[in-house]
Amino acid sequence: MQEAMINKAKQLLADGTVNRVIGWKRGEFAYDITPAVFESAEELDSEFVYDDFTSANVSKYLVKECKKEGRILAFLKPCDTYSFNQLIKEHRVVRENVYIVGIPGGPKLDAEKIKAKGITGILGVKNENYTLKIDTVYGEETMPFYEAILDKCASCKSKKHVVYDELIGEDGDVLDSNRFDMVEKLENMSAQERYDFWREQLSKCIRCNACRNVCPACTCEKCVFDNPNSGVENKAPADSFEENMFHIIRAFHVAGRCTDCGECSRVCPQNIPLHLLNRKFIKDINSLYGEYQAGEDTTSRAPLNDYNKDDCEASIVHERGVE
Amino acid sequence: MNNDTLIPYIGVVTDIRQDTPDVKTFRVVSPEGGKVFEHMPGQCAMLSIPGVGEAMFSITSSPTNTKFMEFSIKKCGCLTTWLHAMDVGQQITIRGPYGNAFPVETELKGKDLLFIAGGIGLAPLRSVINYVRDKRANYGDVQVIYGSRSKDDLVDYKEIIDEWMTDDGIKVDLTIDNPQEGWDGHVGFVPNYVKELNPSINKTVLICGPPIMIKFTLAGLKELGFKETQVYTTMELRMKCGVGKCGRCNIGNKYVCKDGPVFRFDQLGELPDEY
Amino acid sequence: MQVNENKEFEPLIVAFCCNWCSYAGADLSGTNRLNYPTNVKIIRVPCSCRVNPMFILRAFQRGADGVILCGCHPGDCHYTSGNYFTRRRMTLLFSMLDFLGIERDRTRVEWVSAAEGAKFAATMNEFTESVKKLGPNRRLEDLRCRKQ
Amino acid sequence: MQRIGVFVCHCGTNIAATVDVKTVAETLGHEPGVVISQDYQYMCSESGQNLVKNAIKEHNLTGVVVCSCSPRMHENTFRKAAAAAGLNPYLVEIANIREQCSWIHKDIATATEKAVILGKAAVAKVHLNAPLTAGESPVAKRALVIGGGIAGIQTALDIAEAGFDVDIVEKNPTIGGKMAQIDKTFPTLDCAACILTPKMVEASQNEHITIHSFSEVTDVKGFVGNFTVTIKKKARYVDETKCTGCGLCTEKCPMKKVPNEFNMGLDNRSAIYIPFAQAVPKVATIDPNYCMMMKTGKCGACSKVCSVGAIDYKQQDKFIEQKYGAIVVATGFNPINLDKYDEFAYNQCPDVVTSLELERLMNAAGPNGGTLLRPSDKTHPHKIVFVQCVGSRCDDSKGKPYCSKICCMYTAKHAMLIREKYPDTEVYVFYIDVRTPGKNFDEFYRRAVEQYNVHYIKGMVGKVTPRSDGKIDVQASDLLANEQLHIDADMVVLAAAIEPDKTARPLATMLTTQMDTNDFFTEAHPKLRPVESATAGIFLSGACQGPKDIPETVAQASAAAAKAIGLLVKNSITCNPCVAHSDELMCNGCSSCEKVCPYGAITYIDKEFRMPDRTTALRRVASVNPAVCQGCGACTVACPSGAMDLNGFSNSQIMAEVDAICK
């Protein structure tokens, strides 16, 4: 795949279709991949990488990149295309300035999952028939591939590309995922249990803003939490309330816009399952206002910018679930 | 526990003077009377209204003034707007003094001094000028070139006219950007006026004003034959803690709040261009 | 609010009322001298759709024990559609607060028309009672703001 | 730092009896920024206002908080006072310590505590108030009157008289409304047609008036001075401009078995019809539910006889869009449906009729040519029982809680007319109360009792049972004599309650006006602004606002016209400055706000910005048209970056209120 992508990129650079390529760059170890922009065939040959660790969603970079001179080639995985489509819908990207090549997606690996097994001193990771052979300074270790995949990939919602100029490989289908299982599990807990669960999770927050800054839906020119005039600005979670406030409002601001790409949870240095907040909104929207997948198209009205005269009342919250 | 510099003192505003349409000068004393703390010319203090904001201002009054401190403050943000709206008797918090000072007791001693200021840039220099006036014997010739947008925008105009200009051994040259009724003085920008006046290159220069004025004046001074080592300026950039720890005012290996705000131009030249 | 052994817990209720229906409804319950507890403090907004979830969280942060949002009946919004948006926003917000384990009876949306002075008073009596039963808001307060 | 003045009103004892106003004034005096805090007997009085004005000047105030009655009452009063003293009127905030405090609480201590908190919230808000300048928007010099009854006609005539164009939209084929169905009017007993039809003709001939009969309002957009209304002209299958109203078609129409709604279904009309002889416009209308041609494609009789070729079976509904500066609602009333009143046998017995049916039965143009005959056997009734308050003043769900107001008088009229014309007929009236306030009303009622010997019996009719012999057994109680009565009547007339027309509710939604629980339109103020709705530019005329008789309706119609004229004479009106605005530097251009704006007030522009790295870039940013924005604030919440904010109710202002309340 990597080979095909490099060739495609070189071809599009050569024929002038694009003048830049956004993709992923090799790091120091097997897993520390950095999104990067390539401008020449040489750079592509020496540094471009696409493997089991290239999980970063590059669509958010296109907000900035599409405003530069010329056209950029972006390799988008199925989940990334939803993010990009949503950005088109919100007029955050200029579609014409991006040439999209759809590529097959994951499952991608999560280095944290490998390390959590106590495997350390990692020098190389190889996937042999869905068994990971991990070369470390302490000797070789193995673990099953599927135990090391990213949470977001484990509950993949779609293998379909919703926007592209061309595809490498076959397009997939929207999947029947189990992505709401954990939300449901929480819903079925008692209020006290839910409260304890979230307090434990959110108290880990160090307000590094990684979740916000990586989020393709969070592209505000100035975030309310950075704006001293907004009245809610804060830099560090000085109090448990502020942890709640930040994550509730952030989830609310992306409600109906979040494509469930899972980047927030992937990048959280404190392993907070932030995607559950977004999925809760998605699940509610689906069940109360009809199935809606943000980013699936560029024209439909977002659920929060829309209404039905016979929508349910807010009291529905009081009537269902566990108190 | 020892007092921490981050815990401020209380200052009482005992006098407010409208200097120009957007500059007011505030007189601050400690609640018990007298100065809140001592300082040297060029040093700064952090003034704050809790809940509104805290910001660094240069102390405008001379250390030789034993009764009070003064701050000339231009209205430009949230805190300064608040300060401009307050009445006499209001308490504020004050901490400092912060930063270095103009080397009035070392390098500047015995020198002929040329002060060049534009607009509110006079505020930090006023402290030095009055210090020099009070210790007149320690210094040589004193010349002040001061310009502003208009006559109304000249800070401390009354003091300049009534005291400085009547002083022997101090020469004051004023200029305003555009002609104005009731103004028979010089009209023109400060950098040009400096060149016109063609000051002796033996003088040590202290300059403060808008960045663009400093840039052109410095160029002009160099044309006249001044060396960077002869010219001092003062910067007031994004200071927060005042003690070189919070990291905000870091430029290269210097912290403006601690190593500055007074720099000689040759020192500035060694810093990365991030100010 | 403090729980004092000698004193019954008195919750603080913030009520956001739209100018055209519910605020007028509240006025009407005043005109008709229909009592409701002093715990309820009303904030006037042009339309229920003006109420940002941040305002609601802010109220809880600062020590409110319950927040109620009142607007025109669906279909009667002075601005045609404002309360329809309110309904969706608040449904989702309340659902999220519930998801985070915040007691669901601390929040409520009620449609009160300009003519429903009696309903306004009854709603406020009932809501205050139900919040009183929950006790002080502890799960969504800012400790720094707690009254000593 | 702000300089705020606080003014606490006693409102006589309205506030002062439950709230310790001195304490409120004193406590608020210590709030940050407050430089003067006073209390006064009546702050809204001239001397009270002068107190505010003088304080503004003397203390150079930057904000004013008045703790008084509801802002819906006197916000404007104090804004004007502030403006007169040179303070921007939008730097005034009201703390509602009457309706929302003193009137609902009894305990002085807690009420005072609450009043202080409400005052603090207002002080906190006023700290952040910005001076606002109202913009202006032009006024379309045309009025729309919805409903062509006597109320609508009178309003239209008065507006036209002032020289403005007026359109009347009437859902029926003719204007005239309920009054056209009435025989005589109380208390003068003059003929309704004689006074109404000249007005109908006048309306049709007035060059300023356009009548859209058989039409409905389907959409209303815009705001005061600038409404855009879509009117559906329903297909009547007859070209209005060609039809001369000769009536030949109605005679030749083979389908003659259509219940005649003008005569309350007491007789029949043809499928093509002109409702009544004096109809305006006098134009035929085809009823497609009955027309053979329309239903089977076979007939065409009317088309054949029409010499001007006005018949058009293919006519379609037509939509017209028009701009109006003012809208007057005159949708009127209807008697309630009596299906639920089994005890009065209305559905079982044709000789049990409503008062409006009786009107038609007695009308010279009615089904019997003016002779009062029983609908069942066309015989002359000798004993008639009138039942009052059928569905009025009713606590149960069947009826209406209010008094329908007109029944007492029209029943007296009916009784009197019957006794006058048929002295051999006995008339009984069962009533709860007889209510006759009004000029010459009580005299009129007394004539019925004293001069015409109508039997007024205080009591309720319990049951009406049709008997096999054609008589009707009326079982009732006489409360004064305390006895049960049985009357074998020939006819029973029910004074059915009246209710607003069914079209009023959807119309109110379109107009964004308020209605009460009975679907009567709510006036802006029950005493001081009785003919205006709370929505600017929408006025109320006639029974749509509450039960009214003709003189009252006409009076209100003229009043509404006067208000509408007052608006139309202005070239422009001051806009509400409490509108949304977008901070372009923060705007993402995402279109969320545009999607929730009910007025289409938000558009997007590509604007050049200096970027942080000193380059310039085109960015798509939202721009609010302040003349179109009505200030609901929906966009402010839809905007994730907080770039959208609302003047007068800004994020920071509302949060300051929240903080102050929760402090």
Place this chain on the structure above:
Amino acid sequence: MLKISLDKLDKLFEAIAASQTLYIPADREDGAAEYRKYESGMKLSNKLNTLRSAKDFFFPQTENLVDFKMEGKNIDVIDVREESEDFVIFGVRACDARSFTILDKVFLAEPVDSYYKNRRDHSTVVTMACTRPAETCFCGTFGIDASAPEGDAACFSDGENLFFEAHNEKGQKFIDSISSLLEEGNTSKLDDVREKTRDILKKLPLANLSTDNFGGDKLNEYFNSDKWGELSESCLGCGTCTFVCPTCQCYDIKDFNTGHGIKRFRCWDSCMYSDFTKMAHGNPRLTQLERFRQRFMHKLVYFPANNNGEFGCVGCGRCLSKCPISMNIVKVMKALEVK
């Protein structure tokens, strides 16, 4: 050397906790380690390092500096400082231990930060030598020996026993306080373990990373390097690296109005944030390039310039594993070195 058997650790912790507050690295539910206040039964984590650095002990993410009460025109200043209680931080790794020395150079420099000093004075840092360094470790680059950590006292595990060594008076006092539980032990196995660790350290992928090309005199060499654009290109501008970094110490001072007073607090800030240097009249670091450059120039050039060549990095590797886009100081050093 004095030692205690590893299976008696509980007893040791109980003993320490009996006299003062004890913090140890413990595993939390998601598997990551974090410092927790010791409670009976708590187990020492065997993770290499805690997810958050140990700087929180002396420089917490937020801390209240001073309170104000406002009344009319008057302001009341309330000093909220309290003498810290004595506490022990147990199990600090060599990198984090060094970070305290670096933080000391900032906070204990005149004028001394009393908040920091208060906690520093009351703390005893007991370090623990590493035995299983990870691929992200490069403490050796900064002259830190992971097998011989600094701190007031250090301890070393040979797999069965924990050996103690005092580095100063405070450390000695600590060891004395637990001496009843300790016994003299043979260190031959420990020496093997340490030897093995040193071997591993040499084999780590970053073992050869060197600071030779960096230092206080390299300002002009790197400030205008054209590498910064490429390096900073994908930086999200989040604060992850800063907040997990044991040596980053930039802070902001803010006021919070509680409704009944003003709390002035300081909180961590990040030079990576776009508004870090923003002022009323502009921002001298306009793009992420400048902000990104500042962070690494500070660690690799400015800080050593002011501190006798000491770098502002301890090679703990947290930023290497936590940066959302895997950009880090190692990649920066390697990129800049290439001339």
